Amino acid sequence: MITITINDREIKLEKPVSVLEAARSAGIKIPTLCYHEQLERYGGCRLCLVEVEKMPRLQTACTLMVADGMVVRTETEQIADVRRGILEFLLINHPLDCPYCDKAGECDLQDLVEKYGPGKGRFKEKKRKVPESLQDPVIVRNMDRCIMCTRCVRMCEGLQGASAIAVINRGGHSHIEPFSSGRFDCEYCGNCVSVCPVGAIMSRLHRHSYRPWQVKEQYETVCPYCGVGCTVVTQVRDDVIKRVIPKLGSTVNNGMLCSRGRFGYEFVGSKDRLSVPLIRKNGALAEATWEEAITLVAKKLGNIKSTYGSDAVAGMASPRCTNEDNYVLQKFLRVAVGTNNVDTTARTGFAGAQSFIENIFGQGATANIISGLANSDTVMVIGGDPTTVNPILGLQIRACARRGGQVMTVGEFEGLRIFSPTKLLPRQFTETFLLEGIVTALREKKGLSGANAPLEGKIKSINVTAADVAAKSGVSEKQLAAYVDLLAAATTFSIVIGKETVQSIGGSYKLLLLAAITYLANGRVYLLSEKANEQGALDMGCAPDMLPGYRPVAYPEFTKKYGAVWHAELSEKPGLNLFEMIEAAEKGTLRAMYVMGENPVCNIPNSGRVEKAFKNLDFLIVQDIFLTETAKLADVVLPALGWGEKDGTFTNMERRIQRVKKSVQREGMEDWKIVAEIAKNMGYRMDYTKAEEVFHEIAKVSPLYRDLSYEDIEKGENIYPYKGEPLRDVKEDIQIDTSAVSAAAGKLYLKVERPLFHSGTMSTHAASLMNIYPHAVARIGAGRAKMLSLTEGDVVTVRSKAGALSLFIAIEKAGDDLSVTISNNFESKGAFRLADYTLDQVTKAPCIDAVEISIEKVTA
């Protein structure tokens, strides 16, 4: 116990902290500018100077650690003088343009000068002028206003780990700049914007459009983009989201955001939003009333059901929609239509991988706390760059590296490059051999504990020598041994698995090998999740074989139980999964589809095939917020309320249920409400008046969410297992698919880019993200580009068996010569247009890592 005295008050402290923190904990205010609770201490602004007895000079409270018996004074004549002086000095160059500056009203310097500063300055010299920099599409710099607290630089380097900005020059000439000195060309997390205490670095999105005090409402909600589920605060004026900011202390992201979360909100008020229902009349979509649309849908579905049977109808739920939306849709299909044909695009990777891992380790095996990564001593990453797929999770891996942890990768990930991970780079299509080699060597080193018999059975059958690995994969015996040594030495081990592994040929076998490594190194598994509510959609039973809470439909006891609550008889026949739906639509056995909040034409590989299959349907209903590629094919388009306009819950990849809140008012209906209206018209009543009522029912039905309420969630009873529901240990025999492919010399393969600045096609409606990443490109390694005599910006045609795309070339200095990387975010220009696939027999994920392509320059 440490006792110190501040301003004659005795303060007792458990742990040694800085004098500043001690004072703040006791409610004593000490002004600061360069101090920020998240950042490394700096002691640069000198505003926090305090008097300490027996110390000859004033001390900076932010850097001085408390010592037992210390006597500190924070408000004396001398300190007031010094503060006045410092502020006067800062104002020599800081312009007094507050009436024009967006920061006014929430500016630390303004507040401090008002409280402690001199009435006026004594300096007659001209102020330093640095022109405002508008060279960047998202961030505006006003270096006149910079007070050199370096918070932004410490944020960028120390927490974000991007190191994109630095202090340039020295003394009076110093200022903050990105490398290019113009455009930022960085990760655009905007975390520098959050920490800037003055108006030197600000967002351009809301420039001069409102004042901080005009924000009347703000809502703490969850980001709509990826599966991390960061807390964001929406600030609203006149029903427009003016700004999205993070919240210090929030559980998942603690004051940090990524580019999508911070700058991607503009899709909410986009002018491309659908607002009235559309019905296809004479081949074209025409505006209609809600009544017309809903009666038509109910009638058509009713007809198809009675003519062809319930299983001629299928539905697609959405990892972008809330749990409530998804629950109501699957209930509608199971009850009002009477089919188990319901699935989501989580099937393209996340769903299969998760159930595969859970089958080995038990339910909830992938529900691990994201911040645990930073505390792991060893993190292994494979199959995707976590800093672009799940940026905030990526930060935790960077934090692990910074704390001296081992970050190990299989493959090269740009976002981790400057953290110098220990990496293995196997030749194309030889990852499996490498992983077999690792498992063999690790088993020999660590031995088997006998805890998981089915898995150990598999591990025992794997025997690949290091020499074999070296011959096949090109990873030397020495490299492999060093890698395995690190794995064996790990005490708190985590493994992060991305979609590329899941979506590769032999994906389930790779997952088994990774599970084996996890088991041998006694670690935890993290599955990257690309969309906000992938986990939730699965929890809600949006799967052809599972009822809400993962109760198999094939077990009569469950179908009976759920049927009793829903007042209906449920089908025990497992439905069609995503890919079977496409096949059935092609064959004509599937007649109608209800697509909610999803753009399958773009988001399922081999888009051309999906498109053809959808055209073959008798009746297609698409419910969305934009007129997507899929919606354009629909017979009825139903406009829904989107994120920011409705209440509900998302469940993130940690299985944390979080509240999504309505921030702005918009005319229209939530997804669940539209579905409920249609159900009513088909003779099945769903009388929910608000999302919370739907959640009550979920909590009643699903054993996973047992008795949870919105209040419980807000109180923090929101992390799996909820209310102590025990894990179900389901160790069945492990099935694997060992398909393999070998590389053909000189061939080019398609690689799917998972960019930081886009997510699905939703982000293409956010103007700022489009400014950063404006159009689809084909990325090609510098070597290959030279071979094909391509230069940056050339237009090429990329062809595969499945289709062709015309794209601009972007040359990657460090890119490999075997692949062309294309993102799948731009409608009609997505990589999935080219991606012919085979399915993994176990995870049912599409394997798209061996799509051969050719590239040719388009001559003007």
Add this chain to the structure above:
Amino acid sequence: MFSSAAKQEIEDIRTKYPNARAALLPTIYVAQREFGWLSSEAYDAVADLLNVPKATVRGVATFYAMYKQKPMGRHLIQLCTNVSCMILGAERLVDFLKITYGVEPGGVSPDGRFSLVIMECIGACGTAPAMLVNDDFHDNLTEKKLQEILEKYT
């Protein structure tokens, strides 16, 4: 890109320091020598080789006065015009350089041969005026002697 000799030199430098950041200053010197000045390519090369972020490399380099932030002549004249040198005619030498070689303080001669930087005392007051040409020291300068010396640097 660095020549392989420069790469080797940097690798040797790297071994003398505990981490890449600590090796930045001498590495930037090598880059400056290889590229002539600290161009964007020079920064890229240092950043790639040491695996230190580009912005950080530039931040470090711009802190110091002795790194060249703009293209320089083949030879660098650092002429002192502080008190002793000034009294003994250094300013005439500045004019002479301008007339004879067309190089102004802080500038480059049109033929790219010389750069001129005015120094604040190089510690040769006893034999003023004095200058450094690249790493060579010259003192007791007169216009004639200055020209004779500079003719040796082509």
